[in-house]
Amino acid sequence: MTIEKVSKSDRSRCFFDIQIDGDPVGRVVMELFDDLVPRTTKNFLMLCTGQAGLGKVTEKPLHYKGSLFHRVIKNFMVQGGDFSAGNGTGGESIYGGVFDDESFLIKHDQPFMLSMANRGKDTNGSQFFITTKPAPHLDGVHVVFGKVISGQEIITQIENLKVNAKCRPVADVIIANCGQLIRKRAADDVETEVKKSKKHKKRKREKDKESNSDYEESQNVLPSIGPQAVVNEPEIISSVKADDLPEVPTTNKFLMRRSKTPENATSHSSRPPVRHSFAKTRSGHRVKGRGSLRFRTPSDDEGSRVPVHSRSRSATPPHWKREERRLISMKELQDRIKIKLEQEEKEIQEKQQKQAENATNETETFGYRLPVFPPPQQVKEIRERNHSLLYLYPSSFQN
16 A cells, blocks of 8 residues: 555655764654554654653663664665663663554655564564655665655765775764654634634624613613603702801912911921030040041049050050060170171181191191191181171270
8 A cells, every 4th residue: 555545634744864974964864654553653753752751671771862773774664762772772762662563554655655673573662764765675674764855865864975895984973862743723713713703702792782782772771660750859958057067268279278277386496506516535535527426435443543545555566575685785786796706716726726626637748738828719708707797896896
């Protein structure tokens, strides 16, 4: 049975967003023959949407998203749907494991037919293939359940990819995204519904208008007693006495916006006058400005002991005390310099003596022993330093 003989009805549509080697190439849209093979199309549709949960056998999400086209044979077909293993050995239907062949009414007589892959009779799972040429030898073996209606060029691009010895594409062909397409309602249907609703509202308004007009007519009609009937209306008599009415004002002051000043109102504001008196501290200082006081006023006991204007009442900071302890007098400085010079001269003499004692062999020249002196540069530095100190502090070396 060819597709043209199938009754036209609202059929489901699914889509694949394809990536080749990480690059998106487009979308493939498929129409499912759910009026002919509803069980098979439901399995494919749920695997596209991923609404079936986890598989009972594979314990993996029943979803084509992220799966590969693992087998490509040029001039024949492209195969995919193995979401668990990715090599053609896995997959599972939404019914758990495999399910039976539903119908072989539709033939593989056209390219781009969508058919179920199996391992024999009644072994349909999740794997499918799309033909690229008519394949009549598959009739009666594989169940056709749909066809590609958009994106045939993408299937052709996958078909022409380079493959290895096991017919697996060298570049990964991945279903990056998949799902179901919901058809929009036709514009004619929407217009007819709008027209129907308008007609219904118009009829309702007309009915309401008729009912209102009938009610008004019934209200306006008076019962007739005779051809010359006279309606006797009762005379209206007011119960308000003339004395109760207020007097008419002599002048028209209804539009005045100003109100009279009360008699007991004072001319001055109720706000107390601003006092310009300045506060004073306990020590007698006048405080100007606003806000609370932020400085410490000495107590009565402190004021009795220390004068108000004395600076000695404040505590000396610790760092100040440390610096004061470091101060020395001029005489003490001269004494320290003198002691230091004496120690340096003493150290030089001890050093010379130690060098003379520790000499391993005597230096002889023509039978005479040579005296050991410090280097001339060191002697020159010592003399210059002593001379500068004597020049700066002559009084300390007079003794």
